[in-house]
Amino acid sequence: MPEGAQAGGPSAGALPRVVLVDDHGLFRAGVAHELAGSVELVGEAGDVAKAIVVIRATQPDVVLLDVHLPGGGGRAILDACVPELPDTRFLALSVSDAADDVIGVVRGGARGYVTKGVTADELLDAIHRVAKGEAVFSPRLAGFVLDAFSGGAAPVSDELDQLSPREREVMRFIARGYTYREVARELVLSVKTVETHVSAVLRKLQLSNRHELARWAQARGVI
């Protein structure tokens, strides 16, 4: 699969238009093969500069974004593209599940985070979810959230700095490996409501000033 962009255009049809950014050609080829037929792969890139060009040219629905990239990392791409492309969603994809990586890209504007160990079905599900503007939390990301927002430390004044009891419950189930549908059934909620809770948590994760988040984000955010 050659690098570079194919002709861009307004997103139409059922398949989400996807750009794949990863510095390992082998990995890109593997993902492209797995996703073939399920998404419309409109571009690929192996470094930050090329990725920004391709994303701007194609304006895809979803960018699958590696966290560690030559030339500034996934965070640099987010900083360049998120403000100017509000309709393009970013899904971070990385071998690393270290807290500073995860929190760094999520605070950079990624709508979700999955590790490269996920199955093709899980990845596809995550892409569709992100394309619809929802948030995607892996069990481990949910675990980070619970850890970061666990009481302790300073008394929290800002609504952004704490989870509601319901949000906490939802995060607990996701950390246990439940799907949104299963969470909805457990808590007797609609799937829609669960999605709303997860999106609210994502927003807090991105905007909260809790020092745990700031610390984690700083480790990667300021590259």
Add this chain to the structure above:
Amino acid sequence: MSQVVEHRRVLRSVSDRWIGGVAGGLSEHFSVPAWVFRLAFVGTTLIGGVGLVAYALMWVFLPLDSDRAVAPGVGRSAGTGWDLTGVLGVLALGLGVLLGLAALGLPIRISVWGPVLIVGAGAVLLWRQSDDIQRATIRNRAEVGVRSTATMSDRQSVVRVLVGLGLVLLGLVAVIGPQLDLATTGRAVVAAAAVLAGVVLIALPWIASWIKGFEAQRYAAVRAQERAAMAARVHDSVLQTLTLIQRRADDPGEVARLARAEERALRSWLYAPVGASGSLGAALAVVVATTEADYDARIDLVTVGEAMVDDRIAALVAATREAVVNAAKHAGAPATVYAEVDEQQVEVNVRDRGCGYEQSSVGDDRHGVRESIVARMHAVGGSATVRTAPGEGTEVRLVLPMGGDQDA
């Protein structure tokens, strides 16, 4: 190259130097003509010798501009002829200072100041020699193999060192000489101090460059150590695993198991381990890792909060191991282990999305395993619940209350 504007420190110039290249280096750094700095140094020298001291300090402590490739011939041209300029420069400068002081009406004794000037000239000669040696060394490092052509001729450098030493010693003797009629008790002290001062003066450039070299060496040693650790890791672990994988290429299950185990090991080495040693997180990480290795399975571990392992938590870990092994053996699907510690309780949740089973139809052996989980938890005041149905996967929930009731 020129696009990369990095913050450089001031370096002494190799190509543009009258004495030590300080003014030339400052001019390059600040993009101001060198004569401005030269004038400033001379001017401030006339004001109580401030410029002279500043110049000497910068000469010793500013590093030589070693990055710049020295064009062939430039090194030569900075040979004997320039030395003379340097020596004469110092003498002229010193004379200027003396005349200036005399003009201010201060008593000037040529018997004291003459020798000082001679010492200064000798020191200049020696320090410049040290510069040239340093430069030659740097150049040799850069282009190994053309060493003999790049080095200055040995005879020339020996002459320079000898002349420099001679001047310094002559000056010192001249300083001490007239003092010999002082009280005999003070004589030895003065002589010793003078010799010591002379030695320090002569050795200063070497001491400075030695300290700088020592720092660079230590830095290089740290880097080499890191590289060695990385190389050992890659060799011992990653290469071994890759070799094993190639040999077992026909056994996908085994390949996956090996890759997974290696990934886990590498990950825990690269990133911080899941928990401090002796913590619940670390204990569960071991449980997950060994189970993954023993049964070709994928198990994710998520921990929230942390607790140190005591007897009760050890029982919880043992019960978790039973549940995880069950999932790995029977589920045929990835499993998630979730542990959460808060003030009231420790909870471990083992969930798989596997085949599940009819709880009433469980055979004796599996019933026994479940009993061992439940019994273990009850023994330490906890509870265990199992939830499963065919096609729904299995979930084992272990809860250990952490109230004030566990004193022992």
